[in-house]
Structures are given as C-alpha cells and as structure tokens.
Amino acid sequence: xxxxxxxxxxxxxxxxxxxxxxxxxxxxxxxxxxxxxxxxxxxxxxxxxxxxxxxxxxxxxxxxxxxxxxxxxxxxxxxxxxxxxxxxxxxxxxxxxxxxxxxxxxxxxxxxxxxxxxxxxxxxxxxxxxxxxxxxxxxxxxxxxxxxxxxxxxxx
Numbered sequence: 001x002x003x004x005x006x007x008x009x010x011x012x013x014x015x016x017x018x019x020x021x022x023x024x025x026x027x028x029x030x031x032x033x034x035x036x037x038x039x040x041x042x043x044x045x046x047x048x049x050x051x052x053x054x055x056x057x058x059x060x061x062x063x064x065x066x067x068x069x070x071x072x073x074x075x076x077x078x079x080x081x082x083x084x085x086x087x088x089x090x091x092x093x094x095x096x097x098x099x100x101x102x103x104x105x106x107x108x109x110x111x112x113x114x115x116x117x118x119x120x121x122x123x124x125x126x127x128x129x130x131x132x133x134x135x136x137x138x139x140x141x142x143x144x145x146x147x148x149x150x151x152x153x154x155x156x
Contacts, residue, residue: 002058002059003058004056004057004058004063004090004091004092004095005056005057006054006055006056006057006095006096006099007054007055007057008052008053008054008055009042009043009047009052009053009054009055010055011043013055013062014042014043016055016062016065017039017042017053017055017065017067017080017082018039018040018042020062020063020064020065020082020083020084021035021039021065021080021082022035022039023082023084023085024082024085027085028117028119028120028144029117029144030144032141032142032143032144034141034142035142038069038079038080039080042067045069046067046068046069046080049069049070050070051067051068051069051070051076052067052068052103053065053066053067053080054066054067054096054099054100054103056083056092056095056096058087063083063084063086063087063092064081064082064083064084064087064092064093064095064096065080065081065082065096066078066079066080066081066082066096066097066099066100067079067080067081068100068103068104068109068112071113074108074109074110074111075109075110075111075112075113076104076109076111076112076113077112077113077114077115078097078100078112078113078114079114079115081093081096081097081123083096093123093126094126097126097130100112101130101153104153105153109153110152110153110154111150111151111152111153112132112150112151112153113135113148113149113150113151114127114132114148114149114150114151115140115141115142115145115147115148116145116146116147116148116149117144117145117146117147118146118147124147124149127149127151128149130151131151132149132150132151133149133150133151134147134148134149135148135149135150136148
C-alpha cells in the first residue's frame with residue numbers, strides 16, 4: 001500500500017471534492033440543493049468565510065476529502081467528508097479527522113459540529129471515538145440528517 005498524505009485545497013484539483021462527495025451521496029441518499037451549492041463553489045462557500053478543505057492522496061490521486069466550514073466565530077461544521085470506496089477501510093477517514101482536529105486546535109476553533117445519518121454507522125462510530133457527543137438535531141439544511149454531534153475542541 002502506498003503512503004497516504006494530506007494536503008490543503010488546491011484550485012487545480014477543485015473538482016475532487018464534488019466528485020468524491022457525489023459518489024457516496026448518490027449511493028446512499030441523493031444530491032440536495034445545499035450539496036450542489038457547496039460542492040460547485042467550494043472557494044466561495046467554504047474557503048472565503050474562513051473554512052478549510054483537505055485532500056487525502058494515494059500516489060498521484062485524490063482518494064478522500066473533508067472540509068471545515070465556518071458557521072460562526074469559533075464554530076465550524078465538519079462537512080463533505082468522503083473517501084473513495086476502493087480506499088475505504090485503510091484509515092483514511094481517521095487521517096482526515098486527525099488533520100481537521102489538528103487544524104482546529106492550531107487555529108483557535110472552539111467547537112466542531114457534524115450533521116450525519118445513523119445509517120452511516122462506521123462514520124458515526126468514528127465520530128464518537130473522537131469524542132463527538134450527540135446533541136439536539138434542531139433545524140437542519142440536509143434532509144438526510146438525523147443526528148447532530150458536537151466536539152468541544154479544547155477538551156481533546
């Protein structure tokens with residue numbers, strides 16, 4: 001197995017976030033309007049307000065991605081996490097999560113929230129393993145979301 005490494009968003013590879021997320025969304029759910037908006041304009045929607053996008057690489061291909069999207073000062077949503085199906089089970093999701101948490105600690109992010117679906121059992125279990133706690137779902141932008149989780153970054 002080749003070495004996996006994580007990089008920041010690069011406009012030359014802007015389509016990777018859309019491609020990887022469309023793969024899993026089409027398999028398990030459907031593409032929602034909010035997905036189209038975020039994934040078609042990641043520089044505007046995620047980066048410009050102060051968020052970050054990470055890519056996981058295996059050799060010369062992007063095989064995973066995750067984003068931290070600013071919700072309000074100090075509060076970010078971990079969103080658009082996807083790993084190509086052929087590369088799942090290799091710990092890439094954990095590497096992406098580690099990168100997000102390191103980035104959050106180093107940039108003063110206080111709280112990270114995640115919207116997910118209990119059907120994605122492995123993902124939800126991973127979030128719990130990282131210390132995310134379930135909180136009230138409240139109003140959501142994603143019709144597929146049936147769980148909201150929160151991590152106080154300073155507690156880890």
